[in-house]
Amino acid sequence: MPEPASPNYPNENNDVLAHLDPATFDWPTFLASYTGRALIIRLLHVVNFTLSSPSPSPSSVALAQTALRRLVPLIKQTFDHNAYLYVMNALATINSRTQQSIEDDSVSGSSSRRGGELDGVPDWDWVEEVKREERKQKGQLEVELQGYMSTLIRESIRLSHIALARLASKRGDALSAVNHFIDGREYATGPMQHLEHALGSLEICLIFNQPLSLPGHISKLEATLDRALPASVTRTIEAAHTTALDIRETREREQRNATLRQSVSLKLRIARTLVALDNQDYHFAGRQCCDIIDDDGLGEYEGHAISSSDVSLIGALCILATGRREEMRTKVLDNMAFRATVDDGSAWVIDLVTAFVDARYADVEVLMKKNEWMILLNPFLCPHSKKIQGLVRTKALVQYTEPFSSVSVHMMSQALGVKPELLLEDLEKLVEEGRINGKIDLIDGVLQMKQPDPGHELRMNAIKLGTATNEATRYAILRLKLQEAGITVDPRPPARSAGPTDSSDPSGPPFYTDVPPEYIEPVPLAISPGFVKRAKGKLPS
Structure with missing residues (x-):
């Protein structure tokens, strides 16, 4: 089945970041409350996206350079020397192209000067020191693990795998970290320990933004969670010797488990x-x-893998792309909790949903084009930017045409804020797919809607109902005549045999006698010809 048409009206400038001013870019709002590895992943996405264009604009290059400079102090808090060298190489490439450096006063906590790290010159002393420290810690943990494996101390083996997983995560190796959590799970001795390993694997995939690896870890964590922390706790009757201290400790433990x-x-x-x-x-x-x-909301998990601002942005855009107007009102516009999570940088999404609900489709197009850069710079939404915007524009197009019997393409282009030639292409696709029930007059530039004929539909339904009623009546009359004649029709099919059928065989086809000829009437019903022939042969002359 072909995929429904998804209009994607391109921006006038293919580089949607061309209009951004790196000097006034609101980095604190963009980075929100991200911390640790999630912040590094977010900045690396900005770099990868801005430099992915064959010919990025000066604004894109400057934005990438600022993001790279912000990455330097963050990466140096980890053991990820590979990411550090990647950042240095990217900075050096940008400097070799532009032959100038853009000062970034917002970067603090770094003593590097022009010609240093911020211009792409690596700190090789730090690289070597990190490699030595990493080899030292990894070697020590592996030696301890081998010793515990020889003595089969399960708890020590499990803790060694967890330590190796944390070290791999600090090094930026998500695959090794997940594998260590999985290997350590084999030595877990209780539901809570299984829960710790399943949760550790899931958190690594969330932090490194690896959705393809999540389904398997989700199912394992769900099964482990029900065993370790049941949803409902059945209270047992306290024994007579149970003290108030025991009851208080039990309730505190249940509260911790619920949290x-x-x-x-x-x-x-x-x-x-x-x-x-x-x-x-x-x-x-x-x-x-x-x-x-x-x-x-997210609570204490704010910024560890995703922020409340990103949750609200994803929710609003997805509801806008697939939900109904009533759902947009209840889930987004009339939801005070949702509005409270939308920060200043994402406030435009409320205006976007409001414009769509009010059928101001030209404003919807303007807002999407103006803020497309924010969707593309979001690591979660970037791969779906074209699809989501296409779904929104398709809904706007279909809903605009519903009240009309005919509408001018030029009028639609003005109402939707789209060029007529682009609008015409998407109208043709939607008409071919049956999303819009109409036809396009290319000479006059008019979309003529095909109105259904209620009279024709009523007549067809009446004919169908009459035919069914007539056949049911004929079946009932025949059945009544057969009952009056004392004839019982055997619903079983006639038995198939190689030779002639013995009339004395009760399992064979029935033979009827003494049937008046007026009851033998050829009726086109579900009666076999053999039955009628046999009945006529046995009738008295």
Whole structure:
């Protein structure tokens, strides 16, 4: 089945970042509350996207250079020397192309000067020191692990795998980190330890933004969570010797378990959201984001893998692309909790949803073009930017044509804020796919809607009903005549045999006698010709 048409009206300038001013770019709002590896991943996405164009604009290059300079002090807090050398190489390439350096006063905490790290000259002393420290820690942990393996101390083996996973994550090796969590799980001795390893694997995939690896870890964590932290706790009757201290400790333990289960459930919902987004199940992803916001938001997990601002942006765009108007109102516009999570940088998304609900489609197009850069610089939404915007524009196009019996293409282009030639191409696709029930008059430039004929539909339904009633009546009359004649029709099919059928055989086809000829009437019903022939042969003359 062909994929539905998804209009994508290109911007006038192919580089959507050309209009951005790197000197006034609001980096604190863009980076939100991200910390640690998630912040590094976000800045690396900015670099990769801005430099992916064959001929990036000066604004894009300057924005990438600023992001690279912000990455330097962040990466030096880890052991990820490969990412550090990548950043240095990118900075050196930019400097060799532009032959100038753009000063960034917002970068603090670095003593590098022109010609130093911020201009692409690596700090080789730091690289060698990090490599030595990494080899030292890894070697020490591997030696300890081998010793524990020889003595089969399960808990020490498990903890050694966890330490190696943390070290691999600090080095930027997500695959090794996940593998160590999986290997350590084999030596877990209880549900809580299994939960720790399953949660560790899931968090690594979330932090490094690897949605393809999430489904398997989600199912393992769900199964482990129900065993370690059941949703409902059945209270047992306290024995007579149970003290008040025991009861208080039990209730505190249950409260801690409930809090831990809530935290794990939040991470599971985030993972399901990212998986749905990666699978282009935008309706489910949008509803999940809105439900996360309604249930007290991200809490302490804010910025570790995703921020509340990104959750609200994903939720609003996905609901806008796939939801109905009533759902847009209840989930986004009338939801005070949702509005509270939208920061100043994403406030435009509320205006976007409001414009769509009010059928101001030209404003929708203007807002999407103006803020397309924010979708593209978001590591979660960037791969789906074209698809989501196409779905929104398709909905606007279809909903605009619904009230009309005919509408001018030129008038539609003005109402939707789209060039007539681009609009005409997408109208042709939607008409071919049946999304719009109409035809296009290319000479006059008019879309003529095909109105259904209610009279014809009523007549066809009446004919069908009359035919069915007539056949049912004839069946009933024949059945009544057969009952009056004392004839019982055997519903079983006639038995197939190689020789002639013995009339004394009860399993064979029935033979009827003494049937008046007026009851033998050829009626085109579900009666076999053999039955009628046999009945006529046995009738008295």
